[in-house]
Amino acid sequence: MTKPALPASKQAVVIGGGFGGLAAALRLRALGHRVTLLERNPSLGGRAQRYARDGFIHDAGPTVVTAPQLFDELFALFDQRLADRVELIPLDHWYRFRFHDGGTFGYGQDLQRLQADLEAFAPGASEGYRQLLEQARRMFELGFLGLADQPFHRLSSMLKLAPALLREQAYRSVYGLVGHYVKDQRLRRAFSTAPLLVGGHPGRTTAIYLLIHYLERHWGVHYPKGGVYALVEALEALARDAGVEIRCNTTVERIRSAKSGRLQGLRLADGGEIPAELAVSDADPAWLYARLERPRRWTPKRLHRLHYSMGLCVLYFGATRSYPAVQQHSIYLGPRFTGLLDEIFDGPALPADFNLYLHRPTATDPGMAPPGCDSFYALVPVPNLRAGTRWDQAGPALEEQILDRLEQTFLPGLRQCLHHRFMLTPEDFAERYLSRHGAGFSIAPVLTQSAWFRFHNRSEEVDGLYLTGAGTHPGAGIPGVLSSAKVIERLLRES
Numbered sequence: 001m002t003k004p005a006l007p008a009s010k011q012a013v014v015i016g017g018g019f020g021g022l023a024a025a026l027r028l029r030a031l032g033h034r035v036t037l038l039e040r041n042p043s044l045g046g047r048a049q050r051y052a053r054d055g056f057i058h059d060a061g062p063t064v065v066t067a068p069q070l071f072d073e074l075f076a077l078f079d080q081r082l083a084d085r086v087e088l089i090p091l092d093h094w095y096r097f098r099f100h101d102g103g104t105f106g107y108g109q110d111l112q113r114l115q116a117d118l119e120a121f122a123p124g125a126s127e128g129y130r131q132l133l134e135q136a137r138r139m140f141e142l143g144f145l146g147l148a149d150q151p152f153h154r155l156s157s158m159l160k161l162a163p164a165l166l167r168e169q170a171y172r173s174v175y176g177l178v179g180h181y182v183k184d185q186r187l188r189r190a191f192s193t194a195p196l197l198v199g200g201h202p203g204r205t206t207a208i209y210l211l212i213h214y215l216e217r218h219w220g221v222h223y224p225k226g227g228v229y230a231l232v233e234a235l236e237a238l239a240r241d242a243g244v245e246i247r248c249n250t251t252v253e254r255i256r257s258a259k260s261g262r263l264q265g266l267r268l269a270d271g272g273e274i275p276a277e278l279a280v281s282d283a284d285p286a287w288l289y290a291r292l293e294r295p296r297r298w299t300p301k302r303l304h305r306l307h308y309s310m311g312l313c314v315l316y317f318g319a320t321r322s323y324p325a326v327q328q329h330s331i332y333l334g335p336r337f338t339g340l341l342d343e344i345f346d347g348p349a350l351p352a353d354f355n356l357y358l359h360r361p362t363a364t365d366p367g368m369a370p371p372g373c374d375s376f377y378a379l380v381p382v383p384n385l386r387a388g389t390r391w392d393q394a395g396p397a398l399e400e401q402i403l404d405r406l407e408q409t410f411l412p413g414l415r416q417c418l419h420h421r422f423m424l425t426p427e428d429f430a431e432r433y434l435s436r437h438g439a440g441f442s443i444a445p446v447l448t449q450s451a452w453f454r455f456h457n458r459s460e461e462v463d464g465l466y467l468t469g470a471g472t473h474p475g476a477g478i479p480g481v482l483s484s485a486k487v488i489e490r491l492l493r494e495s
């Protein structure tokens with residue numbers, strides 16, 4: 001392996017080994033720094049953990065891989081190739097929706113087929129969709145190609161961008177703008193679901209996030225053989241080979257700084273201290289900024305006022321039979337959409353109904369379960385911990401409701417062939433990943449929390465502290481967090 005060309009210049013510490021932290025560690029190492037990565041859990045990957053039960057393998061979090069070149073770039077830093085370590089499979093079928101009235105609609109790589117299916121589902125819909133896709137393309141060029149890997153810590157960058165944002169109607173919501181083009185209510189909902197993948201209410205998320213729809217079309221939707229965790233393993237191996245020191249089971253408790261504001265080091269939960277001139281945090285910024293020795297701008301009151309993303313319940317289960325008709329990514333949309341989402345995002349209680357996403361990796365990769373079996377997870381957006389739900393009581397009841405809904409829709413007879421099941425609730429997100437309020441995706445992607453308004457990648461609280469990951473610019477989702485590490489590299493090169 002080619003070692004980084006630059007001489008090691010600083011002792012850098014990365015807090016957290018999710019995709020954002022791993023990408024930042026690799027980029028710092030490639031810049032020549034000595035890098036130590038500290039992760040509180042026993043394994044790296046953050047939300048992209050892997051669970052295994054008797055030959056059934058579950059990716060814990062992300063399942064849809066887009067913008068794969070962002071992974072290639074990390075390997076190229078060390079003259080390596082991702083393709084030599086992970087097989088990325090481009091999917092033909094992307095999403096299959098099932099609506100409460102029993103209707104179904106799916107789409108994937110084949111755009112011509114999508115246009116024909118739209119016409120068959122709702123006559124006239126294909127022209128509206130064509131215009132929507134064109135709008136999504138403009139959002140993608142503005143928001144992703146133009147901004148995702150650019151630093152956004154100066155207000156002037158935001159002001160420069162304002163005319164373009166206004167022109168593209170970024171002040172509207174994803175759901176609002178989709179409705180302008182797509183009149184059929186079921187299709188409108190289907191094409192509005194992308195913000196949920198990054199923690200946003202489609203009716204409140206800035207329409208810039210329509211870019212996700214085009215990003216999928218531009219670079220495709222991929223699946224790594226062996227699951228998304230195969231990407232974590234490949235990045236971890238790359239980092240270790242490059243000389244990054246990785247310490248799991250290590251929680252950072254406090255950021256220590258001098259009166260001047262200069263970073264001094266990190267205090268660990270076990271009482272240990274690590275001196276550092278340079279630190280990159282992949283921890284939830286809302287958690288991190290509540291643990292500064294000397295907070296400046298991010299007061300507890302300000303952190304409290306932020307809009308946090310919804311919580312998630314994820315039910316993992318194995319079936320001792322196969323459901324070959326079920327595609328890899330399926331979504332059930334019930335009779336309520338924005339009203340239900342309002343209840344999820346505003347509380348005060350767990351709604352009685354829900355929509356869900358069902359993941360069946362065995363549709364593409366039979367190796368994710370024993371022969372003849374299927375591995376699944378069902379994901380349900382729920383209120384975060386601010387709603388005060390008693391998850392010890394609500395969790396088991398919700399599990400039963402999810403199984404009922406799956407039996408009525410995608411997986412008839414499921415209870416007769418269940419091999420195992422277990423569920424994560426927002427309490428697990430708070431406990432395992434230190435996510436404030438147990439939010440699934442840190443702070444929500446509303447316009448007032450995007451770009452300059454989001455947590456900056458270079459901290460204004462502590463000199464020498466940088467922030468990567470879902471709560472920072474550009475935002476949640478694998479492409480977002482990998483891009484945030486790129487922003488940090490740019491900032492370090494400029495400094």
Ligand SMILES: Cc1cc2nc3c(=O)[nH]c(=O)nc-3n(C[C@H](O)[C@H](O)[C@H](O)COP(=O)(O)OP(=O)(O)OC[C@H]3O[C@@H](n4cnc5c(N)ncnc54)[C@H](O)[C@@H]3O)c2cc1C
Nearest residue numbers: 016018019020040046047062063064252283469470477478
């Ligand atoms: C169920 C689910 C499904 C998703 N589906 C998709 C998808 O299909 N496609 C997609 O692109 N995105 C998806 N996402 C979003 C995506 O997974 C995340 O936005 C992304 O993985 C977050 O990466 P990260 O590095 O910001 O944070 P994390 O993955 O949360 O990593 C942060 C790490 O920091 C560690 N840490 C935190 N605090 C400390 C501390 N004080 N000391 C030491 N370590 C600490 C945590 O333990 C964790 O390992 C999904 C998310 C979830 C939860």
